[in-house]
Amino acid sequence: AQSVTQLDSQVPVFEEAPVELRCNYSSSVSVYLFWYVQYPNQGLQLLLKYLSGSTLVESINGFEAEFNKSQTSFHLRKPSVHISDTAEYFCAVRALNTGFQKLVFGTGTRLLVSP
Amino acid sequence: EAGVAQSPRYKIIEKRQSVAFWCNPISGHATLYWYQQILGQGPKLLIQFQNNGVVDDSQLPKDRFSAERLKGVDSTLKIQPAKLEDSAVYLCASIPGLTRQETQYFGPGTRLLVL
Numbered sequence: 001a002q003s004v005t006q007l008d009s010q011v012p013v014f015e016e017a018p019v020e021l022r023c024n025y026s027s028s029v030s031v032y033l034f035w036y037v038q039y040p041n042q043g044l045q046l047l048l049k050y051l052s053g054s055t056l057v058e059s060i061n062g063f064e065a066e067f068n069k070s071q072t073s074f075h076l077r078k079p080s081v082h083i084s085d086t087a088e089y090f091c092a093v094r095a096l097n098t099g100f101q102k103l104v105f106g107t108g109t110r111l112l113v114s115p
Numbered sequence: 116e117a118g119v120a121q122s123p124r125y126k127i128i129e130k131r132q133s134v135a136f137w138c139n140p141i142s143g144h145a146t147l148y149w150y151q152q153i154l155g156q157g158p159k160l161l162i163q164f165q166n167n168g169v170v171d172d173s174q175l176p177k178d179r180f181s182a183e184r185l186k187g188v189d190s191t192l193k194i195q196p197a198k199l200e201d202s203a204v205y206l207c208a209s210i211p212g213l214t215r216q217e218t219q220y221f222g223p224g225t226r227l228l229v230l
Contacts, residue, residue: 043206043221090157102171103219105157
């Protein structure tokens with residue numbers, strides 16, 4: 001079984017400041033890793049994913065995440081946040097060895113960007 | 116292409132009443148998921164369909180929850196009778212098939228409040 005831990009339930013930050021949202025996972029098998037974003041009253045949207053290859057993955061809106069196998073982490077970072085980045089961010093994993101494609105989510109981190 | 120559609124967007128019922136949610140996945144997507152997202156938690160998989168067959172319903176409370184996807188396209192999730200702890204957002208997601216690298220696309224969700 002897999003589990004995901006997002007230790008920070010809420011992260012307040014000022015606009016244009018850098019931010020890191022932490023994600024650690026536990027799994028007995030190899031996993032794919034995902035970050036989803038949920039804006040108020042909207043569904044989940046895929047932000048970025050790690051499937052294989054380079055351990056550093058980037059999104060189109062400036063976020064990046066690095067897969068660290070030894071630390072079982074997949075932290076999300078952005079060097080300069082905007083007000084529009086205010087949302088809830090969910091880290092998720094999916095085991096490689098199954099066709100079920102079941103996603104296991106963390107509890108989420110609410111990013112609050114203020115002027 | 117149109118996204119995953121869900122209705123209703125909001126529903127308020129009293130405990131012990133029945134309720135049903137509807138999901139129409141992206142056209143051509145064979146695999147459909149229902150997730151339950153309780154406030155302050157990450158989404159939790161309830162049931163997964165591949166076409167009109169159930170792939171995984173291990174976390175579905177079958178004494179009160181049921182789901183069907185009779186024609187392998189849209190799906191209905193029902194709760195009968197509802198309990199207070201069923202208050203949550205119910206998310207539907209879909210993917211084209213079962214290849215391992217596909218991304219799940221989520222609908223906007225149905226927010227249920229049980230009084």
